Amino acid sequence: MHSLWRKICDNILAPSQLSGGQIVDMLTPAGRSAELRRHAASVIMARVQLIAGLFAILVPLCAIVDLIVFDLDTAFQLIGLRLLSAAIFAALAWPREASLTRPYTQALAALLLLLLVPSLFHLLSADLLARASTTHAQQLVAQLYAYLPTVVLGGLAIFPLTALEALLFALPVIGLGLGSALLIEQPLTLAQYGGTLWFMVMMLGVAMFSGMSQCHYMATLVVRAMHDPLTGAYTRQSGEEALKLLFRLNHMSGKSLTLAFFDLDRFKSINDRYGHEAGDRCLRQLADSVRAGLRRSDILIRWGGEEFVAALPDTPVEKVPALLQRLRQGGLGERPDGQPLTASIGVASSAEPAAGSWENLIQRADLRMYAAKQQGRDAVVWPDGSCLTLTPAAEISSTAATTSTTA
Ligand SMILES: Nc1nc2c(ncn2[C@@H]2O[C@H](COP(=O)(O)OP(=O)(O)OP(=O)(O)O)[C@@H](O)[C@H]2O)c(=O)[nH]1
Numbered sequence: 001m002h003s004l005w006r007k008i009c010d011n012i013l014a015p016s017q018l019s020g021g022q023i024v025d026m027l028t029p030a031g032r033s034a035e036l037r038r039h040a041a042s043v044i045m046a047r048v049q050l051i052a053g054l055f056a057i058l059v060p061l062c063a064i065v066d067l068i069v070f071d072l073d074t075a076f077q078l079i080g081l082r083l084l085s086a087a088i089f090a091a092l093a094w095p096r097e098a099s100l101t102r103p104y105t106q107a108l109a110a111l112l113l114l115l116l117v118p119s120l121f122h123l124l125s126a127d128l129l130a131r132a133s134t135t136h137a138q139q140l141v142a143q144l145y146a147y148l149p150t151v152v153l154g155g156l157a158i159f160p161l162t163a164l165e166a167l168l169f170a171l172p173v174i175g176l177g178l179g180s181a182l183l184i185e186q187p188l189t190l191a192q193y194g195g196t197l198w199f200m201v202m203m204l205g206v207a208m209f210s211g212m213s214q215c216h217y218m219a220t221l222v223v224r225a226m227h228d229p230l231t232g233a234y235t236r237q238s239g240e241e242a243l244k245l246l247f248r249l250n251h252m253s254g255k256s257l258t259l260a261f262f263d264l265d266r267f268k269s270i271n272d273r274y275g276h277e278a279g280d281r282c283l284r285q286l287a288d289s290v291r292a293g294l295r296r297s298d299i300l301i302r303w304g305g306e307e308f309v310a311a312l313p314d315t316p317v318e319k320v321p322a323l324l325q326r327l328r329q330g331g332l333g334e335r336p337d338g339q340p341l342t343a344s345i346g347v348a349s350s351a352e353p354a355a356g357s358w359e360n361l362i363q364r365a366d367l368r369m370y371a372a373k374q375q376g377r378d379a380v381v382w383p384d385g386s387c388l389t390l391t392p393a394a395e396i397s398s399t400a401a402t403t404s405t406t407a
Pocket of ligand 1: 263278305306
């Protein structure tokens with residue numbers, strides 16, 4: 001039964017070339033990585049600001065139609081609502097710094113406001129328009145206003161939202177749209193009401209599909225642009241951006257960011273003796289082993305050819321010996337001749353005096369890595385300058401006590 005179910009799923013998913021995990025990522029944002037959230041937040045925010053800017057200009061301009069078509073009393077009431085809406089759109093479009101800690105929540109809140117303003121405008125003006133529309137021209141304009149919530153639902157399609165997010169954003173818009181139809185003096189017939197609801201649901205379906213495909217496309221591009229294709233680690237460029245952010249976040253919250261700078265030992269001899277393919281395999285092994293020992297919040301950056309940086313947010317330096325012990329016990333990989341892969345490691349922490357900036361931390365970790373090379377390789381140099389040869393696992397834990405007092 002289970003294998004039949006798997007076969008059915010595989011056949012359904014095969015033509016789309018999407019894995020089950022990728023489908024789940026398009027349905028709900030729960031599994032999104034921090035980097036993807038940050039990217040999605042900047043795309044959503046940029047689009048919210050662009051549309052809000054356009055609406056801040058167009059909404060008051062449409063007052064001309066109100067003045068031409070409706071009586072002055074109705075027109076002025078509509079213009080009042082227009083000016084209020086335009087002020088909110090202008091505030092949304094105003095350039096602002098992205099939140100450091102919650103950029104995604106900030107972007108979603110802005111999007112919600114962008115969607116609610118036209119829907120509320122429709123709710124507040126529906127009865128006024130229904131009562132003031134006696135001529136054909138007035139009825140036509142009132143009819144166009146009535147499409148506003150449906151247009152808003154269609155507008156959701158330009159945002160990279162998962163299916164669940166699109167649905168949650170659509171519910172208040174649909175609620176306000178249907179609610180305003182109930183408020184007017186001559187309520188819609190059941191057929192009109194059903195037709196409006198059907199149209200809205202169709203729009204929501206289109207918006208959901210478009211949002212999901214944008215999510216997938218964005219995730220593919222972000223992963224490709226940010227990660228080194230050979231090892232899957234962050235590239236130097238995306239790693240620098242991540243370090244900048246992690247340093248600021250840890251500084252703001254009074255936590256320590258610790259860096260471990262790895263450089264593979266005698267790597268050139270692997271290339272020279274066994275070829276670049278063998279060298280590449282060793283690089284992949286090292287990246288996989290280090291990543292397997294890290295937490296979800298840690299990141300691994302390929303800094304240069306055979307140099308990697310593990311960035312460990314919210315990690316006091318005294319916790320690092322245990323991590324390195326775990327890594328060492330698991331092994332960093334194997335050289336083509338069967339010998340263990342080893343690395344020289346420099347450790348630096350933002351809790352050190354005058355740590356200053358992330359660039360400073362990298363420089364210190366790099367210098368310590370060179371010091372570890374000079375001390376014979378397969379070793380770690382700590383912030384207090386002490387050097388630990390990694391080979392016997394027991395030594396790592398004994399140094400933990402020393403470093404915790406000196407860091
Ligand atoms: N296979 C492979 N080799 C690479 C890659 N990037 C850099 N390298 C090689 O990495 C080697 C680095 O050599 P060195 O800097 O001399 O260092 P080493 O031999 O590891 O010696 P020590 O660092 O002193 O222990 C060079 O031969 C580079 O060509 C890569 O992506 N794949």
